[in-house]
Amino acid sequence: MPSDSHTHQHDYFHGLLNLEQQRRRAKDLLKALRSGQPDALDRLTAHAGITDPASAALRLADAQLVIARENGFASWPKLKAHCDRLQESRRQREAGRLTPPDTEDVVHLRCGSDIRHGLEIAGFLGRFVEFADPFCQGPVRDLPRDAFLSERAAFIASSYGYRMADALARGRQEYDALDTALAAQHLVLWFEHDSYDQLILAHVLAALAAKDPAVRPARLELVCVDSVPGVPGFTGLGQLAPDMLLWLWDNHRVPVGDAQLALGRDAWQALTAEEPSGLVALATAGTPAIPPMARALRRHLQELPSGANGLSQTQGLVLRILADKGTCTGGQLFRELMTKYEELPYLGDLMFWHVLDDFVSSTNPPVDVMEVKGEGGPDPDAGTDPLPEWLRRRVALNGQGMALLAGEADYMMSYTGERWVGGLRVASPDRGGVPFRWTMSEGRLAITGTAP
Known part of the structure; x- marks a missing residue:
């Protein structure tokens, strides 16, 4: 199966914290706190519980606590111990011991x-x-x-x-x-x-x-x-x-x-x-x-059609990116989705290509896709890799896409394709698609519709 479709990596942090760098960050934060910079004061309140820094004698330890908690540690000593263990492990490994x-x-x-x-x-x-x-x-x-x-x-x-x-x-x-x-x-x-x-x-x-x-x-x-x-x-x-x-x-x-x-x-x-x-x-x-x-x-359930506009969560996020950023290439869309918009990133590059390809299966597509000159679509019979093409294709939001974002249209009424959410076949009502829709209310997911 296409493992390369999920192992596409971006410039994410590898996890090896540098203790000296964290110390410098704490010193820089202390300077910012003492000069009254609003962002620094907000960080102090959020992570150290100090709501009136003007009356507190701010110390380096306060800034270190903020840095530690921003990194997911309860205290600066715990962050330091974590860094020391990783450094020692790496030293032992590189020495072959x-x-x-x-x-x-x-x-x-x-x-x-x-x-x-x-x-x-x-x-x-x-x-x-x-x-x-x-x-x-x-x-x-x-x-x-x-x-x-x-x-x-x-x-x-x-x-x-x-x-x-x-x-x-x-x-x-x-x-x-x-x-x-x-x-x-x-x-x-x-x-x-x-x-x-x-x-x-x-x-x-x-x-x-x-x-x-x-x-x-x-x-x-x-x-x-x-x-x-x-x-x-x-x-x-x-x-x-x-x-x-x-x-x-x-x-x-x-x-x-x-x-x-x-x-x-x-x-x-x-x-x-x-x-x-x-x-x-x-x-x-x-x-x-x-x-x-x-x-x-x-x-996963949010890949069913939404009760608001018939879009899956991924489809809705694609339209939101285009509304916020304007026309994008397929590669730009993928990076924006994975790094900024999707709260639980799960798609690989080939999987995202499939989303885009399926999105225009409609009598009234919500996006306009401009083909790369001189390149056709992927040919499954020839095993053609679609990635070089779709990464460069330009995708633009159109009037139908804006209507969907405003909740003034229902994508499923014009959808001509077929996709699956596990065992649930998503298609237009006249083509026998499942009737289930997802909605969010006060942070809770609800599914509407009755099995035929």
Whole structure:
């Protein structure tokens, strides 16, 4: 499956805090506080609880506390200890004196290849297995294995520019590799908090739950985080330096037990259902066994048509970017979405291309897409890579797009395509699409519509 569609990285911070740099930041902040700069005073109030700095004898320790808390630490000593541990780990590793954290019998399972090299550099010895079927897009239905793989391969070929034979062969290879990984004696799952990762994690856990306990891995562990100290705006494991992966191994690796397996089973069953009540229940009640999963499921449900204008959350954000920034290239749109607009970034480059391509499947498209001169669209039969083209295409908001943003039109009334949200087929009403819509009220997600 197209792992490259999710491992596209931007200039995100790798997580290795420099203690001397943080000390300089604290000194600069103290100067700004003593000179009464408003932004600095706001930071002091937010993170140190000092609401009347004029009456306080501000010290360097106050500024250090602000810096520590902005980086996700409770205190400056905790930030310093974290930096010291990372520095020592790196020194030991570079000197060749670091004891390997695992053994060759361990299998590391990840939904992409983004940390493979980092684990090797960090000294891990275990085998790396990639399983990267992007369940956040395309049909994900409760079908027998062969039919399921064929349907997934057909979607991937038509949407991401693969040859059908190649997509099917790669899919079978990945699922066979997953079967082998699930039989390991010691299996470690590496996942982050977005819907791409969490839906794949649900599938993996459901597959494990279906196995006889006697043949499950003797040791089954999970590294799953939605934030990392010292990494503001954390988006994914792939951005982290090798020493940070080692830090996660030491500090955020937990056993997988019956509660996690049951959650994976329930989430996968709900994802493949033909109505959304199971997903809504999990997203609403929360998922304490794996806390990030509830938020990811909520975000997944927001890819259904909105009750306000028939747009998915991603489609609505694309229109909002164009309204704010003006005409953009596909590459500019993708960067804006991933770094500024999407609260839970999950799309890779190929997946975003599919969103744009599907967006104009309408009798009244909300955007105008200007083709690059001399280049046609991707040819799935030839395995043409669409990325060089769509990165340069220019996309502009038009009158229909503005009407949709204002809630004066319904995209589903003119939509001529077909897309899937798990087991839910999204199409226009006259083409038999599901009737479900999402709305937000006081920060809570609600789904309207009744199953036919």
